[in-house]
Amino acid sequence: MPLYKSITPNSQTTVKIWKITESYDELMASISLKPENAIRVLGMKSELHQRGFLSVRCLLLAFGYKDADLFYDENGKPHLKDGKHISITHSFTFAAVIISESMVGIDIEQQRDKITMIAHKFIDYEFNYLTEVDVDYMKKLTAIWCVKESLYKLFATPGLSFKKHCLVIPFSINDETTVAWIDYKNRKQRYNINFLEFEGFTCAYAIS
Template sequence: MPLYKTLTPNPQTTVKIWKITESYDDLLKPVTLKPENMERVLGMKSELHQRGFLSVRHLLAEFGYQDSDLFYDENGKPHLKDGKHISITHSFTFSGVVVSDCEVGIDIEKQREKIGRIAHKFMDYESQYLDSNDKEYVRKLTVIWCVKESLYKLFATPGLSFLQHTMVIPFMIHDEETVAWIDYDNKKYRYNTTFLEFEGFSCAIALPS
């Protein structure tokens, strides 16, 4: 399947999401990979991961980029050679890329009941407004995780803790947006976050306010 969804959270930012239905061979044929990335793909034990990696290269092409335009810094944060900001995600059968003129983060996660078992590991403040008996509990937890993962990718600072340094302001699922904060090294950073759901997955995009 080609491009699944395109979003523009603001005029300087574009998000593209891919639904991965193609085979590994069909995804590999049209792309040209740097030698180290070809080696990386061949070394992946899971075909799901291989297809996720390759689908991201198709998304890059949708933006007019090639694999060679992408590089990573020492903290594992992706960058584009033209100086635009980029963030990348993939989860099971979906992948996403966001390109912006400003710092940005994106995450896609599958909504699963088991997230409730690890909620205490990634949220503190948020537990004050969440109700485990709420029928939307798992969906809200997944949004919070996606927002925090997006912040983590955007901030790209070793030692940043979901539990200790990030906070997501109360929201309703139908809001499709909320505000989040990073409180790190005696400084506070405010972010606008957009979120959406599709086919049992959640996606969040974080941008500086």
Template sequence: MPLYKSISVNTQTTVKIWKIEESYDDLMRPLDLKPNSLERVLGMKSELHQRGFLSVRHLLREFGYTDQDLFYDEYGKPHLKDGKHISITHSFTFSGVIVSDAEVGIDIEKQREKIAIIAKKFVDYEFNYLKPEAEDYVRKLTVIWGIKESLYKLFATPGMLFREHFLVIPFTFEDDETVCWIDYDGRKYRYNSYYLEFEGFTCAYVLG
């Protein structure tokens, strides 16, 4: 079972990352899925998405949960029946789950050059410190996207826009963490964010 990484962020918060190497059948075999989860996975056209979905259920097992412990609200945000907070992500060959007593969000992204093309759609304030000519420009954009995606998952409020409502304070790769803000509907919310890189991917997560 390729549990790729387990991170104890603090005494109340844990991140687990799975490297998806198994076949669909090997992932499916040990799982006991709820009828609606089975319907969802069987309805997915891409086997990559199916394997991502199933690998998340294996990560739940690593936390001591089952598919039956997980449910989603009307905004598509996942919740656990015991009241702990959870956030879920998968991208290509990696998936991740964060579980905490506090509100959380997590995102994994593949580092790709094309993120520079769409930067203006999700970056505003951050252009004050980004340098497009820098060697780490794509890596930094990927961190910013991951943090903002994590904030979006944490806050789960329709109408929020990455460019207008989320801010990521300047950061370095040596620090592995930074502060981020939601500025929405006349109120400001401050969060701590963390990021790591592995095998051409970036994982970012945010704690409330």
């Protein structure tokens, strides 16, 4: 089982990251899916997407849960039947799950130069401290995207905008921590964020 990394940010929270090295058949043989999810995975056009979906179920198993313990609400937010909070992500060859007594969000993204072309779509305030000549520019953009995606998953409120409502204070890639805010309508909330890099990927997670 290629459990790549396990992180315990606090006594009530665990992050597990999976490196997807198995074939579709190997992953399918190692888990048991609810009938509707078995149909769902067969309908996925990309084997990469199928393997990402199945690796998340392997991570659930590593936490001691089954596929049947997971369900989604009307906004697409995942929940566990025992009431613990969960967030899920997968990107290419990595997947991750965070489970906590507190509300959480997590995201993994591959570091790719093309993010520089869409930065204007998800960044506003952060342009005050970002500069394209920064050697870590692409990595910082990726980290900011991951932070905002993790906040979006945690907040789970329709209408939340990465650009308008989520902001990330200045940080260094080497810090592996930062602070972010959600400022949405009459709600303003501060979050401590952790992020890490590995094998050309960035992962960030937020805990309320």
